[in-house]
Amino acid sequence: MGLLSEGKPLSWEETKKNAWKVHKVGIQQFISLFHKLKDRKGDTLKWGDEVEYNLISLDEEKKVAKLSLLGPQILEVLQKPESDDPL
DSSP, X not given: OXXXXXXXXXXXXXXXXXXXXXXXXXXXXXXXXXXXXXXXXXOOOOTTXXXXXXXXXXXXXXXXXXXXXXXXXXXXXXXXXXXXXXO
C-alpha cells in the first residue's frame, strides 16, 4: 500500500509544468514492469489490475501503421479466463 497523505490538487498551470515528470515516470514504470513480468503466462487480471492495448498492424515496407478494429472480438477472448475464474 502506498503513502496516504492530505494535499491539494495542483492548478492547471502547475499540472502542465509537471506533466513531463508524470509521463517519464509512467514510461519507466511500464518498462520496469514489462521486464519483470514478460515471461509470465496464463495470469488473469484481478481487482486493481488494468491493461490498455492498441491493436496495430504494421506494414514495414510501406512504413504504414493501421489501427485494428478487431478490439471487441479480441477483448472477448482475453476476458474469457477471468470470467471463467471470477475470484
